[in-house]
Amino acid sequence: MKKKFDIRKIKIRKVKVDEIDDRMLLINLYATQVLTLIIGIIWLLFQHQNLLAVMAPPRSLDAVWWGLGLAAAVVAIDLLISRWVPEDASDDGGVNDRIFRSRAVWHIAVISLVVAICEELLFRGAIQHAIGPYWTSIVFAAIHVRYLRHWIPTGLVFSISYGLGFIYEESGTLWAPIIAHFAIDFIMGLIIRFRRES
Template sequence: MKKFDIRNIRFKKVNLDQIDDRLLLINLYSTQAITFIIGLVWLLFQHRNPFLLFSLPSSLNFLLWGLGLAVLVIGVDLLISRFVPEDVGDDGGVNDRIFKNRPVWHIAVLSLVIAICEETLFRGAIQHQIGPYWTSIIFATIHVRYLRHWIPTGLVFSISYALGWVYIHTGTLWAPILAHFIIDMIMGFVIRFRREE
């Protein structure tokens, strides 16, 4: 029997066109699962109860804050996309590949999974440790596909900071989860139903 040697592992850069749809979805769901697990472990290291983090608040004010932030972000994003050349906001075609040919229900599911997993880690765990500013820098850096252009990088940072502010103001993780979910879902629908020129 051959012994496993870690030095034999090789990594190579893969172009987005080399990944089929199935592998893209596996990658997306697995990275979100890893994000969620890291968030839960981080919460446990902070001696915080994840169940309390996800408890529904007694007031429904978080719905207004989440919806309001989502409407604001979508409006700003659509305004920017109207006046800024498309190549400035280019993410390498990742969002098109994820949302373009996806059924409506799957866009909603993807958006919900992404919102819950990312908000658990970033707002629930990391922001509690280092605050909204540094959390937003990490959040923008994690979205590496936008780093080639300053406008989408600044937009991701601003959205993250706004999500953090809403979390602090409402005291519930459900407000940023709701906002993140609506933003991703609506932008996914825009990509899905956009007319080709």
């Protein structure tokens, strides 16, 4: 006899990052980025923005300098914070450590690029276009829920997002925040990877 599906028997429980195996962690990471990309594209279409125009390559190297400049400032501030602030005050629940600690360098680069393109298309390309950099940064910080337990990483994520919004407006191209986002994630991923190895 076939058992009937009963929705009342579904149980939801909070899962810690250590309870997820590496394969499932990567599936979740890439699935959320695909979802972010889809939402971003749909939002752009509802705003009657041209996706090709939004993603058009920059006409000058200014976007690279804006992106790398912001990334250098963020990494420097993050390293200073990690030097003087106790680790438990900036803990993200071990998510970044699990994502990057045993990855090959090429995979850290791929993850960083995928996250940068998907998140910047949604947050800077679509959401910021609708509500501006300040409110976009509040949404961006809230989406990064793993940081909300501590005010230092929450403030840092908000500030980074505002900086990404600022360089988007100053450079006039989405590639400036994409470059910055990629460089921040890639450098911090490498730091986690090689710090754990040593």
